[in-house]
Amino acid sequence: MGADATTLHIAVHALASSLQAQVAAVFFVSAACTVALALLLALLRLRPPWWCACPVCEAYVTASWAREFDNLCDWYAHLLRRAPGRTVHVHVLGNVLTANPATVDHMLRCRFDNYPKGAPFSAILADFLGRGIFNVDGDGWLFQRKLAAAELASPAIRAFAANVVASELRCRLIPLLRSASSYGSERLLDLQDVFRRFAFDCICKISFGLDPGCLELSLPISAFADAFDTASMLSARRATVPMHVVWKLKRLLNIGEERELRDAIRLVDALAAEVIRQRRKLGSAASGDDLLSRFMGSINDDKYLRDIVVSFMLAGRDTVASGLTAFFLLLSDHPEVAAAIRDEVFRVAGGRDPTAASFDFDKLKDMHYVHAALYESMRLFPPVQFDSKFAAGEDTLPDGTFVAKGTRVTYHAYAMGRMESLWGPDCAVFRPERWLSGGRFVPESPYRYPVFQGGVRVCIGKDLAIMEMKAVIVAVVLSFDVEAVDRSSRRPKFAPGLTATFAGGVPVRVRRRAHCAPS
Numbered sequence: 160m161g162a163d164a165t166t167l168h169i170a171v172h173a174l175a176s177s178l179q180a181q182v183a184a185v186f187f188v189s190a191a192c193t194v195a196l197a198l199l200l201a202l203l204r205l206r207p208p209w210w211c212a213c214p215v216c217e218a219y220v221t222a223s224w225a226r227e228f229d230n231l232c233d234w235y236a237h238l239l240r241r242a243p244g245r246t247v248h249v250h251v252l253g254n255v256l257t258a259n260p261a262t263v264d265h266m267l268r269c270r271f272d273n274y275p276k277g278a279p280f281s282a283i284l285a286d287f288l289g290r291g292i293f294n295v296d297g298d299g300w301l302f303q304r305k306l307a308a309a310e311l312a313s314p315a316i317r318a319f320a321a322n323v324v325a326s327e328l329r330c331r332l333i334p335l336l337r338s339a340s341s342y343g344s345e346r347l348l349d350l351q352d353v354f355r356r357f358a359f360d361c362i363c364k365i366s367f368g369l370d371p372g373c374l375e376l377s378l379p380i381s382a383f384a385d386a387f388d389t390a391s392m393l394s395a396r397r398a399t400v401p402m403h404v405v406w407k408l409k410r411l412l413n414i415g416e417e418r419e420l421r422d423a424i425r426l427v428d429a430l431a432a433e434v435i436r437q438r439r440k441l442g443s444a445a446s447g448d449d450l451l452s453r454f455m456g457s458i459n460d461d462k463y464l465r466d467i468v469v470s471f472m473l474a475g476r477d478t479v480a481s482g483l484t485a486f487f488l489l490l491s492d493h494p495e496v497a498a499a500i501r502d503e504v505f506r507v508a509g510g511r512d513p514t515a516a517s518f519d520f521d522k523l524k525d526m527h528y529v530h531a532a533l534y535e536s537m538r539l540f541p542p543v544q545f546d547s548k549f550a551a552g553e554d555t556l557p558d559g560t561f562v563a564k565g566t567r568v569t570y571h572a573y574a575m576g577r578m579e580s581l582w583g584p585d586c587a588v589f590r591p592e593r594w595l596s597g598g599r600f601v602p603e604s605p606y607r608y609p610v611f612q613g614g615v616r617v618c619i620g621k622d623l624a625i626m627e628m629k630a631v632i633v634a635v636v637l638s639f640d641v642e643a644v645d646r647s648s649r650r651p652k653f654a655p656g657l658t659a660t661f662a663g664g665v666p667v668r669v670r671r672r673a674h675c676a677p678s
């Protein structure tokens with residue numbers, strides 16, 4: 160090693176050591192301050208302002224709820240069922256949870272202006288989502304909402320999305336299931352993983368016009384999908400850290416998960432920037448019906464374009480995968496529902512083969528039973544289990560609960576789907592017929608069933624999501640029997656994240672049906 164290189168090596172080493180020393184010092188000082196504060200408060204027999212000894216807060220802080228319940232959402236559902244106004248205040252979290260339709264209507268529609276997403280939520284997702292629709296309030300949100308709602312309602316985008324889903328089904332999902340079934344009963348598939356890959360391919364093509372090919376038979380996972388997963392998982396994990404200053408400090412020092420998050424976001428950014436650059440270079444020759452091409456007509460700022468499209472990918476990927484996974488998990492225990500689906504599909508298809516490439520996606524609209532079965536499964540397993548807003552000013556909820564400025568208010572779709580007071584004594588039973596009247600699907604109020612939210616910020620991808628999920632259900636149920644093999648998946652455990660994910664996946668055995676005919 161030459162003299163210059165040695166000097167450089169020593170300098171780099173010294174710099175690294177000094178950085179490590181600084182990191183250690185910051186942690187030491189913050190730990191010492193916390194201990195000193197706790198001791199001081201104990202000496203003065205004072206409680207910190209966030210402390211609360213009520214039974215709910217105590218059970219939360221000591222995690223004693225976990226002795227009786229598999230998931231936090233199950234415990235919340237239990238508490239909300241028993242609460243007189245169907246509203247519970249978890250003081251230590253500064254969070255008011257509700258399962259009361261009148262309160263949901265109040266926050267999402269009547270007093271929408273008082274319940275924005277708020278700064279605490281935006282801060283958590285800002286690095287990943289930037290100024291995308293999902294993460295902003297006010298004029299920035301309204302501009303994107305108008306633009307996106309118009310695009311998603313346009314016949315061109317709808318037809319494009321239907322083609323994307325049809326081709327992903329025909330060329331990838333069905334061949335993959337066929338291949339899994341041909342190995343006999345030994346070969347298990349993680350259905351959740353398969354649907355995550357399927358939904359990622361679809362939403363990438365719809366949003367960017369880009370095919371990541373996650374569902375190819377060899378099952379490679381693209382670097383982009385991997386980075387996207389890491390970025391959304393680590394962003395969601397920020398919300399689970401009790402003191403936000405912890406992740407903020409880690410981000411400042413670029414260490415641990417925050418460093419991983421930064422690297423993942425860099426990769427997503429690089430790919431998005433490259434796609435946008437290529438598209439700009441090719442000009443009108445490259446414009447298609449994907450969302451990016453459509454938005455490019457109205458927006459010149461490339462970073463803003465990236466934020467908008469990435470928000471769409473986040474909104475439309477895991478939600479669809481989660482909805483489909485839960486659907487087939489329930490169907491595995493309900494062969495009578497699968498049989499009723501087959502009957503309806505053949506009736507609506509009028510004798511034509513519904514699995515054929517030429518199958519008309521418009522026919523999906525006439526499949527009321529399939530629609531009802533999908534809504535019923537999302538009642539029990541909503542892909543977005545809960546959603547929070549932050550009160551801009553003080554307020555009183557319809558059930559009389561006082562809400563101080565800055566309080567987090569959360570509607571709990573998972574708990575609401577399991578309330579006897581809302582769905583009757585058989586609320587725990589998977590029964591698609593509850594959504595039908597005279598054979599037709601009858602929708603519920605979105606404030607009683609806020610699976611797609613409701614009010615001013617209701618999901619704008621709802622129709623697209625339903626088309627995609629119904630198309631998968633029809634194609635898979637006609638050609639295969641899907642059996643969930645793990646008995647414990649009947650009492651699933653959820654992994655923490657922005658959307659409901661089954662911890663450990665959902666292993667299934669797939670059998671090809673002898674012929675695609677009604678049962």
Ligand code: HEM
Pocket residue numbers: 292293304307470471474475476478479482541542543546547609610611612615616617618619620621623624
């Ligand atoms: C089963 C599938 C889906 C479910 C259950 C679902 C549910 C939701 C929920 C609960 C929200 C409100 C989130 C919040 O404000 O924090 C939302 C918003 C949104 N969803 Fe969906 N979604 C689904 C699929 C999709 C798809 C496929 C797309 C896009 C193609 C999409 C695009 C959006 C967008 C852009 C928003 C933000 C709307 C706004 O803030 O004005 N969603 N969705």
